[in-house]
Amino acid sequence: MQPSETDADTGPAFRTGYFLRGVAGAFSVPGCVLMATFLGFGGLLHDVGFPIGAGLVSTLLVWALPAQVIMVGGIASGAALPALAVAVCLSGVRLMPMVVALMPLMRGRRPHMWLELIAAHFVAVTMWVEGFRLLPKVPVEGRPSYAIGLGAGLTAASMVATAAGFYLTGSLPGPLAVALLLLTPISFTILLVRNARERVDWLAIGLGSALAPLVANTPGGLDLFWSGVGGGTLAFFIARLWKAERT
Amino acid sequence: MTLFPDEMTAILVVIVVGFLPNEIWRVLGVVLGRGLDENSAWMQWVRAVATALLAAVVARLLLTPSGTLVALPFLLRAGAVAAGVAGFLLIRRSVLAGVLTAEAVLVAGAWWLGVGG
Numbered sequence: 001m002q003p004s005e006t007d008a009d010t011g012p013a014f015r016t017g018y019f020l021r022g023v024a025g026a027f028s029v030p031g032c033v034l035m036a037t038f039l040g041f042g043g044l045l046h047d048v049g050f051p052i053g054a055g056l057v058s059t060l061l062v063w064a065l066p067a068q069v070i071m072v073g074g075i076a077s078g079a080a081l082p083a084l085a086v087a088v089c090l091s092g093v094r095l096m097p098m099v100v101a102l103m104p105l106m107r108g109r110r111p112h113m114w115l116e117l118i119a120a121h122f123v124a125v126t127m128w129v130e131g132f133r134l135l136p137k138v139p140v141e142g143r144p145s146y147a148i149g150l151g152a153g154l155t156a157a158s159m160v161a162t163a164a165g166f167y168l169t170g171s172l173p174g175p176l177a178v179a180l181l182l183l184t185p186i187s188f189t190i191l192l193v194r195n196a197r198e199r200v201d202w203l204a205i206g207l208g209s210a211l212a213p214l215v216a217n218t219p220g221g222l223d224l225f226w227s228g229v230g231g232g233t234l235a236f237f238i239a240r241l242w243k244a245e246r247t
Numbered sequence: 248m249t250l251f252p253d254e255m256t257a258i259l260v261v262i263v264v265g266f267l268p269n270e271i272w273r274v275l276g277v278v279l280g281r282g283l284d285e286n287s288a289w290m291q292w293v294r295a296v297a298t299a300l301l302a303a304v305v306a307r308l309l310l311t312p313s314g315t316l317v318a319l320p321f322l323l324r325a326g327a328v329a330a331g332v333a334g335f336l337l338i339r340r341s342v343l344a345g346v347l348t349a350e351a352v353l354v355a356g357a358w359w360l361g362v363g364g
Contacts, residue, residue, distance in 0.1 A: 033342055049250055054257035061266040066301050071265045075250055081264050089268035094297040099276025120273040175354045181316045185308040186331045186349040190342050193332055200295050208299030212306035228300030236295040
C-alpha cells in the first residue's frame, strides 16, 4: 500500500499515460453493472418524455443516479423545481464523506486544487469502490491523472449506455423493456442493503419507504422531501434512544 | 408528452436543479477534507436522511411506476425487488447475481401473466 518516496516530483501534475491507464481501468465488472443501470436510466428518460440531450448532460454533470432519477421523475410528475433542488441536494449528501475518504488516494505529491476538484466530480458509488481497489497500485505522482481517467472512462461508458437505453426502449419487445425499467429500483435497493451496517441504516430504509406512499400526494411535490427528511430524522432519533436505553 | 419548450431550457434546468445542488457536496468534500468528523451526530443524521431519501425513491418507482411497468401488478414489481435482495444476500453478496435474480423473476412473472409481451 505504501508508495515509494524516493523519486523527486518534477514532472507535470497531469500525465496522459496514467490518464489512459485509468480509462482502461473503467472497463471491469463494476463498470459493466454501472452501464446496465444507466441503460435503465435511458429507458426511464424515454418513458417520461425527457429530452435525451439534457439526459446525457445530467449523466455527465450530475453523475449520481439517485439525484438524476429524483430530478427526472420529479419533473415528469410536475413537482416544483425548488423542491426538487432541495431533494437532489439532500440525496447528494452521501457524496461528501465519499470524497473525503477517497481524496487522500487521488492526490498527487503536491496539492493541485483543479485536478482535485475534477477528480472529486467523478466520485460516486462505483468510482468509490473501484478507486479503493485500483488507486493504491498506482504510483503517487500518477494518481490524479489515473483517477480522472477512470472517472472519465466510467462517465463516457455510462453516457453511451444512457443513449442506448433511450433509443432501445421504444423498439424492445415488452418483457425486455420491463426488465430495463426495473434496473434502476433493483440496483438502488441492492446498494441500500449493501451499505446498511448499523440499526439506524435499516430504520432509515424502512421508514423512508414506508412513508413514501403516505406522503405520495403532498402538495408542491414535496413528497420525497418529507419521506427523506422525516424518515431519516425519525430513524436517527429512534436509533439514538435505543442506544441510550441499552447503556 | 413535452416537459420543456426546448432542449436548452431542459439543459438549464438540469444544471440548476441537478448539477449545482449535487456538486456542492463534492466541492465541500475537497475543501473541508480532513477537518470533518465523519462520526459526529450531524453527519449521522445527514447519512440517515440520505438513506431514507434513496429508499423513498425506490418506493416511489415501485408504487407509481412509469411506462411499461404500470402493466405489471404491484406485487410482481415488489416481489422481483425482494427476490433480487435475496439473490444478492444468498449468492456471495454479488450485485450482478441480485440484479439477474430480480430480472428473472420479473420477466418470468410478466410472461406468465401474459402482460407486456
